Amino acid sequence: MTVQETIRTMAANAKKAARMMASLSTNAKNQALTRMAETLIARKEFIQQENEKDLAAGRQKGLSAAMLDRLALSDKVMAAMGEGLREVAALPDPVGEISEMSRRPSGIVVGRMRIPLGVIGMIYESRPNVTVDAAALCLKAGNAILLRGGSEAIHSNLALAKVLQESLASQQIDAAAIQVIPTTEREAVNVMLGLEEYLDLIIPRGGESLIRFVAENSRIPVLKHYKGVCHVFVDQDADITMATNIVMNGKTQRPGVCNALETLLVHREIASGFLPVVAGELIRAGVEIRGCPRTKALLPEVKAAAEDDWGREFLDLILAVKVVDDLDEAMDHIALHGSQHTEAIVTNNYKNSQRFLREVDASAVMVNASTRFSDGGQFGLGAEIGISTTKLHAYGPMGLKELTCKKFIVYGDGQIRS
């Protein structure tokens, strides 16, 4: 079979499986997830042998230590995957929830029932644990999933899929509900993106170039985020200690992630009191500051920000800092340079807190909290399949509910329309 035929057949089988998945009971899904957790441990040796093939190939190709670390299915990573499966089993089942029921003037009773989306296509790089995490969430939400991982993790991903499929089969669930595409050819991604008759949603996870490629070539709806350029605006009457803590946490706790802080905006009235304090802490923590002219006037030792430092995702210990006249200038700056990911204000002014919450367009808008909280787990979604910074269907961290939708249901007793 050609790559095209192979993937088309897999997708068609996934679509068939999706019909069965949609009507599985919560118990059956939870038992399958628990069984997967058990089988992962029971088959650890096999999985780690296959993982070793990827690691050996990676070493040969000269992958960095960090890349190899992301690839490795150590005992710790294996245990975390098992734990993740049990956590998903413990989450409430979103499918079947009925809401908004009301009787209409015609006499029909109309409401909405939550249902699975169908077949999810997942395109991702590197970390093989995504295979298990994504499969677990899709299964719990009653979907089938077709996974396409990075070529450097192909043996690991196929081994994990094999074990997950064994678990499904042992529970009389169609194994086609979880499939990993077995070829590493790049063409596979293009084929997937054209299968709109079988796939209902594509979720890409990886670098910006992968995500752009998927978004530009897909005929299937895509949930995506390109980057996280998060701002904190320290308002005129902010608490300086609180603001310092929030800036330090946002910038230094884990600088390489999408909800880390990239640009600090400071009200001019608080700048001379606040900037020296926060700059001292930042510099002690090894952060490079790139300031606007007014920032440099207060902190002559820092580097000048270049025009393209505004709106830049450093993912590193670098922070752009700008002094602004007021809330409006801060919000204008965010509207121009933000990435609709996460934006925060630090303020004790009630009116400004409300305006910021209402008027800033981002998937998460915060008052007096660190941008690092922008996360499915922290927001109470239980687990996260990704983040969306476009507004259709989902905006922000996506959990189980975002892998479902609602249909209308109607109870009548013979009504016809006049």
Place this chain on the structure above:
Amino acid sequence: MTVQETIRTMAANAKKAARMMASLSTNAKNQALTRMAETLIARKEFIQQENEKDLAAGRQKGLSAAMLDRLALSDKVMAAMGEGLREVAALPDPVGEISEMSRRPSGIVVGRMRIPLGVIGMIYESRPNVTVDAAALCLKAGNAILLRGGSEAIHSNLALAKVLQESLASQQIDAAAIQVIPTTEREAVNVMLGLEEYLDLIIPRGGESLIRFVAENSRIPVLKHYKGVCHVFVDQDADITMATNIVMNGKTQRPGVCNALETLLVHREIASGFLPVVAGELIRAGVEIRGCPRTKALLPEVKAAAEDDWGREFLDLILAVKVVDDLDEAMDHIALHGSQHTEAIVTNNYKNSQRFLREVDASAVMVNASTRFSDGGQFGLGAEIGISTTKLHAYGPMGLKELTCKKFIVYGDGQIRS
């Protein structure tokens, strides 16, 4: 300016306007809608003059009487548009609604706030009243809208846009919130579909070929439905009178619309009692029946259904009829031939009603009611901007809420992540 430049500038202006629209008060939006209703009437003569240019051109081009009728802005249509504007003003404002607030273990309080989508692109054919209806719903939901109507209605659409913009300006609202593209060149659609930096959503309304073109060429998310192939399944223990009424209403009340009935599925145990009754009524109403072999065995006078009559959208007084063994065969037929629009069962069996509601994948699933109820107004959405038969973001009739989304909001008092 080229077509490309013109449309890009309009879209950029719409995006600027969208930021203002998002923070308009409910009162300001309602006053603008009321003002539009008044201005439409005050400027009726101008609008009808411009409409006459389209009608004259249409007559010259040899448009059918039905097409000319759809195009005409008669006094009655003008009054209905004004009434529609007042109805939208009376609907609750979805923007700003806060839900799901809860305190997380970290101490932050997280919830969701409903916000507008931004800029909606609407691509439609024929009826110029869509210009007003769509603009009203988008405005109420806090969005800007860029409209591209059919070339045969260009003078009417531009006249309506002019009047709507005058109303906006009189209320100090940026007139760029409602714009009609002034060129009839086909290229305009392609240009719109590529402006993903400015447009958040495309809604096409028209024939299947227009919608397919938009879906296949858009880089912006599209909410669409291609067609409505609605089935009614008459179960073994259905009430024969109720089933007959529901079939007659679905097929004959308005055969040319997407929620009309196209295929009747009949349980074999009720077929001999039910089919002669319903066939008599259908034939008296001028409906052509196309039956499967088992149907023809009971109704020898009817035409045989061809293979491509299953899943066909007749939009006419034609009904495909098939006898099935049981509920499972009916649901298999619907899964294979349905269009995920509206599906109904007529039954007195509790278990079968619940299975049908749960297991049938369609945007609206009904028990003992006519498929003709599948409509935003009938479902209580107030007004309808279209119907979606794909599952992302919206599934089924779309009202004001479907022109919005939710962002996460966080209230903290200095929390940082550990």
